[in-house]
Amino acid sequence: xxTTNDSSPKENGQGDRSLPVLQNSSRRTAVKGAFATLGAAAxxxxxxxxxxxxxxxxxxxxxxxxxxxxxxEDKRKVIERLEAEVKQEHGVDVDIADDRPIPGTxxxxxxxxxxxxxxxxxxxxxxxxxxxxxxxxxxxxxxxxMPKGTMDMEHGNTTYSGVVPKDDKFYLPVQCQQCDEPPCVxxxxxxxxxxxxxxxxxxDYNWCIGCRYCEAACPYHARRFNWKQADVPADEINPDQxxxxxxxxxxxxxxxxxYCLHRTRRGKLPAxxxxxxxxxxxxxxxxxxxxxxxWILENKRxxxxxxxxGTKPAFFYYFD
Amino acid sequence: xxxxxxxxxxxxxxxDEPHLLSYPRFLKRILWLATEGSFGFYAWMTLLTAxxxxxxxxxxxxxAGGMIGTNMTDHVSWGLYIANFTFCVGLxxxxxxxxxxxxxxxxxxxxxxxIVGETVAIAAIVMCTxxxxxxxxxxxxxxxxIPGIGEFNWPVSMLTWDVIVLNGxxxxxxxxxxxxxxxxxxGRKPNPTWYIPFVFLSIFWxxxxxxxxxxxxxxxxxxxxxxxxxxxxxFLASAFVSGPAFIILVMRVMRVTAGxxxxxxxxxxxxxxxxxxxxxxxxxxxSEIFTLFYTGGAHVSAANYLFFxxxxxxxxxxxxxxxxxxxxxxxxxxxxxxxxxxSTVRIVACLCCIAGIWxxxxxxxxxxxxxxxxxxxxxxxxxxxxxxxxxxxIWAFGLLILTVLMKVVVSVFGGQVTPEQPTVTT
Ligand code: SF4
Ligand code: SF4
Numbered sequence: 208x209x210t211t212n213d214s215s216p217k218e219n220g221q222g223d224r225s226l227p228v229l230q231n232s233s234r235r236t237a238v239k240g241a242f243a244t245l246g247a248a249a250x251x252x253x254x255x256x257x258x259x260x261x262x263x264x265x266x267x268x269x270x271x272x273x274x275x276x277x278x279x280e281d282k283r284k285v286i287e288r289l290e291a292e293v294k295q296e297h298g299v300d301v302d303i304a305d306d307r308p309i310p311g312t313x314x315x316x317x318x319x320x321x322x323x324x325x326x327x328x329x330x331x332x333x334x335x336x337x338x339x340x341x342x343x344x345x346x347x348x349x350x351x352x353m354p355k356g357t358m359d360m361e362h363g364n365t366t367y368s369g370v371v372p373k374d375d376k377f378y379l380p381v382q383c384q385q386c387d388e389p390p391c392v393x394x395x396x397x398x399x400x401x402x403x404x405x406x407x408x409x410x411d412y413n414w415c416i417g418c419r420y421c422e423a424a425c426p427y428h429a430r431r432f433n434w435k436q437a438d439v440p441a442d443e444i445n446p447d448q449x450x451x452x453x454x455x456x457x458x459x460x461x462x463x464x465x466y467c468l469h470r471t472r473r474g475k476l477p478a479x480x481x482x483x484x485x486x487x488x489x490x491x492x493x494x495x496x497x498x499x500x501x502w503i504l505e506n507k508r509x510x511x512x513x514x515x516x517g518t519k520p521a522f523f524y525y526f527d
Numbered sequence: 528x529x530x531x532x533x534x535x536x537x538x539x540x541x542x543d544e545p546h547l548l549s550y551p552r553f554l555k556r557i558l559w560l561a562t563e564g565s566f567g568f569y570a571w572m573t574l575l576t577a578x579x580x581x582x583x584x585x586x587x588x589x590x591a592g593g594m595i596g597t598n599m600t601d602h603v604s605w606g607l608y609i610a611n612f613t614f615c616v617g618l619x620x621x622x623x624x625x626x627x628x629x630x631x632x633x634x635x636x637x638x639x640x641x642i643v644g645e646t647v648a649i650a651a652i653v654m655c656t657x658x659x660x661x662x663x664x665x666x667x668x669x670x671x672x673i674p675g676i677g678e679f680n681w682p683v684s685m686l687t688w689d690v691i692v693l694n695g696x697x698x699x700x701x702x703x704x705x706x707x708x709x710x711x712x713x714g715r716k717p718n719p720t721w722y723i724p725f726v727f728l729s730i731f732w733x734x735x736x737x738x739x740x741x742x743x744x745x746x747x748x749x750x751x752x753x754x755x756x757x758x759x760x761x762f763l764a765s766a767f768v769s770g771p772a773f774i775i776l777v778m779r780v781m782r783v784t785a786g787x788x789x790x791x792x793x794x795x796x797x798x799x800x801x802x803x804x805x806x807x808x809x810x811x812x813x814s815e816i817f818t819l820f821y822t823g824g825a826h827v828s829a830a831n832y833l834f835f836x837x838x839x840x841x842x843x844x845x846x847x848x849x850x851x852x853x854x855x856x857x858x859x860x861x862x863x864x865x866x867x868x869x870s871t872v873r874i875v876a877c878l879c880c881i882a883g884i885w886x887x888x889x890x891x892x893x894x895x896x897x898x899x900x901x902x903x904x905x906x907x908x909x910x911x912x913x914x915x916x917x918x919x920x921i922w923a924f925g926l927l928i929l930t931v932l933m934k935v936v937v938s939v940f941g942g943q944v945t946p947e948q949p950t951v952t953t
Binding site for chain 1: 562563576577580581583584587588590591592593594595597599600601602604605659662663664665666667668669671672677678679680683684685686687690743746747748749750828896897899900901902903904
């Protein structure tokens with residue numbers, strides 16, 4: 208790594224400032240130029256797959272700002288664009304709404320563990336309702352098969368098979384707990400995820416940068432990342448969608464259970480609840496004193512998961 | 528230091544020139560210089576460029592095809608990239624370890640090698656930034672992180688803190704290195720008010736970058752393996768080892784290839800630092816292991832998996848033990864008297880410690896944080912070919928930057944580049 212004196216501009220340039228390019232130096236320059244050209248060509252070749260990726264992003268999508276900064280007019284345009292994209296790619300007419308929280312509502316969920324028999328219908332319903340990738344069988348819900356006599360998840364098993372329920376087991380479905388102190392929201396560096404007034408924690412799929420810090424922070428394994436573009440056959444796409452919930456998600460972002468806000472904010476029940484054959488699931492507005500859920504929370508022995516972490520779940524478990 | 532004299536006589540005359548004109552010219556000249564060299568130099572640069580391009584291409588494919596090309600999953604959502612990021616933060620922080628003895632204890636010889644440490648820090652920070660960028664699912668949305676036009680979740684998110692401290696550290700080091708080189712180039716004595724405050728700032732800042740990075744992990748209550756107050760001190764201790772060890776290696780390479788000889792004193796100080804830091808690091812590791820296994824509870828399942836394997840899965844066991852063995856060998860070697868000389872022992876010791884800590888911070892810290900998952904499922908992880916290629920590319924690019932900067936340091940400090948003689952005076 209010695210500096211070649213014969214070619215340094217200083218040596219050559221001495222007393223010859225009007226003619227800085229001397230022979231030796233110009234040969235060097237030419238060689239360097241050739242190297243630089245070669246390097247540039249190799250660079251272009253190396254990044255060429257990016258061009259493919261760039262085609263999938265339109266300028267308006269790239270420029271789109273945070274959901275909360277969009278005006279009603281902006282939202283209308285964004286939603287029109289999203290609907291048109293689905294039409295173009297899948298040939299399906301979908302209806303993307305912008306369902307907002309109903310004032311005076313705070314949604315909570317409860318599961319009766321004495322009744323749940325681990326049949327997994329909720330998992331399946333979630334999969335269909337939320338347009339999850341078919342190949343990976345994705346769902347926001349995981350059901351743990353637990354030995355009786357413990358609440359320690361370390362003894363649980365999410366990949367059980369065979370006839371359920373087994374005598375010595377109980378079943379613990381886990382999904383997003385819509386925590387009141389959600390660590391996933393705290394850690395997000397770009398505020399792409401937040402808690403809404405009705406208690407539902409949502410993600411703006413068009414703002415998330417895909418760092419997956421929230422996935423690391425969630426203690427309930429409630430978040431999923433789109434490692435690849437989800438693949439849903441056109442005739443199976445659920446067309447009843449909402450911007451913050453079950454619309455088809457772009458690749459490279461994080462998503463999660465939204466208590467089916469495209470249903471529940473329209474007065475319906477979550478898909479997992481409707482699918483549950485045992486009636487183990489109860490859903491409702493905790494602010495409504497006459498609600499079923501309120502009665503359960505007041506009269507049953509209620510548990511929450513990982514209470515010691517201080518996440519304050521809005522998701523409860525109880526035994527009869 | 529091959530030459531500290533040979534200052535051009537026209538020095539005073541040139542000093543009238545405004546820096547606004549002279550600094551860009553200085554940058555231009557050193558850039559030209561950085562592309563001059565022997566055949567070996569060109570071969571090395573070509574190799575690094577080629578490897579960087581391989582990494583770039585792998586990353587481009589990853590962006591085009593989705594992160595499915597990596598072996599990460601919803602269970603192990605961070606992998607090799609974030610592991611490498613963590614190590615590089617340590618390297619960057621360690622770069623400044625030269626600075627502490629130099630300025631706090633006023634060790635004169637140390638000043639001559641401080642610039643090497645700060646230069647290593649610059650290359651390491653670039654590698655940190657790249658390691659994070661390649662981990663993003665949507666790199667095209669990177670601008671969402673820019674305060675002002677994006678949404679910056681500060682001060683709540685530790686990641687935003689990290690963005691701030693890393694960029695700040697980069698700027699501080701660019702300033703110090705640039706200023707010292709420039710003054711040397713002009714043949715002037717650096718004005719302390721222009722760099723001493725920044726040097727002290729960089730010491731404070733080096734500690735902060737590693738602490739904040741540790742807080743990224745230990746602030747997560749749902750991950751018991753990381754949720755320990757010892758994490759930040761352990762990070763610092765290992766940075767005090769990997770940084771100086773890396774600098775010793777760089778100094779050796781500079782001496783062999785460019786004849787850039789520094790006095791023995793600073794390197795000895797570095798070895799002393801490494802000795803203490805490595806022992807502290809090992810003591811903390813031991814106390815961590817004690818708490819884990821003696822108490823049991825939630826913390827122990829990840830540790831069990833890491834050290835001995837669990838439920839028939841043992842993917843990380845060879846990694847962890849090789850890290851411990853490498854660290855122990857490195858420590859023993861560093862304590863041999865010959866480590867104080869310019870011996871092979873010293874070089875081997877540095878290599879052992881660097882490799883040991885790289886594994887400890889990656890496969891031994893980031894990955895086991897995810898295994899078992901928060902619902903206690905065991906899903907194993909080992910990096911995919913794409914991930915290895917991208918990581919190698921990042922290292923190659925970091926070394927490329929380091930080589931260019933070192934070349935500049937050697938020529939400027941060697942007096943091979945000085946301001947041009949003025950031909951026209953106004
Ligand atoms: S369960 Fe996880 S994803 Fe849901 S709110 Fe709590 S921390 Fe966030
Ligand atoms: S993955 Fe998305 S939602 Fe999660 S922390 Fe990162 S930017 Fe926020």
